[in-house]
Amino acid sequence: MTVTTTLLDPAAAPVFGLAGLAAQMGWPLLRSREAMLTGQLGAACCFATSYSLMGQETATAVCLIGAIQTTVALMAGERLWLSRMGYVFLPVVLVAGVLTFSGLPTIFAITACCLSMIGRMQSDTLRLRGIQLTASPFGAAHDVVVGAWPCLIAATLSFAIALAGYRRELRRRRIGAS
Numbered sequence: 001m002t003v004t005t006t007l008l009d010p011a012a013a014p015v016f017g018l019a020g021l022a023a024q025m026g027w028p029l030l031r032s033r034e035a036m037l038t039g040q041l042g043a044a045c046c047f048a049t050s051y052s053l054m055g056q057e058t059a060t061a062v063c064l065i066g067a068i069q070t071t072v073a074l075m076a077g078e079r080l081w082l083s084r085m086g087y088v089f090l091p092v093v094l095v096a097g098v099l100t101f102s103g104l105p106t107i108f109a110i111t112a113c114c115l116s117m118i119g120r121m122q123s124d125t126l127r128l129r130g131i132q133l134t135a136s137p138f139g140a141a142h143d144v145v146v147g148a149w150p151c152l153i154a155a156t157l158s159f160a161i162a163l164a165g166y167r168r169e170l171r172r173r174r175i176g177a178s
Contacts, residue, residue, distance in 0.1 A: 013053035017150025020046030024154040028162035033125050034074060040120070041070045047151055056146050057100040062113035065093050073120045086121040090114055108142035111135075126173065129166040133159065 020043045027039025048063035069089040076082035097110040112135045119131035136159035143152035 010053045010055075013050045013148075014150050016046045016050035016053065017148060017154070020044075020050060021150050021154035021157070024158040025161055028129070028158060028165040031125070033123070033128065034077075036125070036128065037070050037074050037120060040116075041067055041074070043154070044070060047154075050151060051146075051148065054146065054148060056105065056148070058097055058102060058106040058109045059142065059146065059148070061096040061100055062093055062109050065089055065096060066113050066116060069117050070120055078123075080123075084121070086117060089117055093117070105142050105145045108138045108145065112138035112142060126166070126169050129162055129169065133162055133166060136162070 023039050023043035023046060027036050027043065030036045030039060044063045044067040048060050048067065051059035051063060066089075069086050072082070072089075073086055076085070093110050093113050097106050100106065115135035115138065116132055119128050119135065122128040122131060136155055140152055140155040140159070143149070143155055
């Protein structure tokens with residue numbers, strides 16, 4: 001058996017899901033916007049591969065669109081006009097959802113993706129974390145419905161870690177403001 005055969009085997013979906021889990025658990029621990037976005041990019045690519053191997057078209061599409069939008073957000077840096085380009089991807093996600101509609105999983109996937117995208121476009125890391133926290137329940141619900149257990153574990157653990165990161169940053173700002 002070759003590496004290509006193994007990677008294209010649907011049984012490899014959990015391997016990519018676990019790699020996405022590692023990236024998803026790591027990004028909330030990071031402090032800079034660029035580092036957080038890079039971690040999210042790695043997670044999106046791994047999850048897209050996992051979902052693709054599972055035959056989940058909507059989840060694959062929104063992860064790939066999210067990865068492209070994350071790349072644009074990383075390239076934008078402090079250029080406001082380029083960072084606003086990320087909003088162009090919101091209707092693209094909706095179109096992808098319509099084209100791959102499969103009921104409740106699609107609704108959960110596009111909601112989680114759109115909230116994550118809005119979060120990524122925030123220049124303030126506290127707002128980025130806060131908005132992305134709202135996406136987690138929708139991503140977790142999607143993973144329950146489609147049986148993507150490594151992705152569900154990632155969503156749940158990432159939510160807990162991101163919540164701790166949000167609280168840490170909020171506390172640090174309050175101390176700095178006093």
